Amino acid sequence: MSDLPLIPEIIISALLIVGGFFTLVGSIGLIKLDNCMSRLHAPTKASTLGVGSLLMAAMIYSFASETGSLHEVLVMAFLFVTAPITGHLIAKVNLHRLHQTKDMPPAPSDHVWGTYSEK
C-alpha cells in the first residue's frame, strides 16, 4: 500500500471501515433481534452495503495500484439481484413454520398466500 497516493488511500480506508461496520451490524442484528422475520432484515440489508463498500474499496485499490479491475461491478450486480431471492426463500420457510398465525393478515378476496396454495 505504501506506493499509493494519499487521496485514494484515504478513500479506500474509509470504504473498508464503512464496509466492516455494516457487516458487523448485520451480524449483531442477526443475534439481537428476537423473532425470525425481524432477523431477516439485518442480513438482507446491512450486508448488502457492507459487502458493497468492501468491493468498491477493492476496485479503487486495483485502479490506483495497477491495471484496474471491473470484476467487482459484476459481483455487486449479482449480489443485489440474489439478495432478495435468498430473503424470500427464508421468509417462505418461516411462513410454513408459522402457518397462518393470528397476527398474519389473510390474503384479500378469498385467496390464500402463494406459499399455502393447494394448487
Added chain:
Amino acid sequence: MLSRLLPHPMLTAILAIAWCLLVNEIKLGTVVFGVMLGLLIPIATAAYWPDRPPVAKPVKLVGYLVMVMWDILVANVVVAMIVLFKSNKNMRPAWVVIPLELRTPEAITMLAGTITLTPGTVSADVSEDGKALLVHALDAENPDEVRDDIKQRYERRLKEIFE
C-alpha cells in the same frame, strides 16, 4: 425484421457488458465477441420466454435503478440505527398487505426485490392470484403509511416503465 434479429435489446446490452466485465479488459476483440454473444443468446433462448414484456421506457428504468441505489444506502443506515439503538421491546414489527396494480410477473418481481432491499421492509409472499404482496416491516408505527409509501414511490414508477 429488427425484432427477429434483436428479440430482446436490453438482454443483448446486458450480456455484452457482462462479458466485457467477466474478461476484465476492454479491447476491440472482447467487445465484438460480447456483442456476438449478446446477439446469439437472445435468439437461441427466445422460444423459452415468449411473453417477455417490452420495457416501454428504458431511460426511466435507469432513473429508477439510481433511485433504488440511493434508497438502499439510506435503508442500510436506517436499519443499522434500529438494530443498534432500539430495544426489542420498543420495536413494532408488522405485516403489511400491498394490493397490486401491476400485472406482469417481471414487474411484480422487480417490485418485490426493491421492497426487500429498501428501508425496513422484506417481501415475504405473493397471493395465489398474484394481486397482493405480503410484506414484513421491521419497525412500523403505521402499516398503512408503509403501504402507501411503497405504492407511491415504487409501484407507480414501475407501472410507467413496464405497462
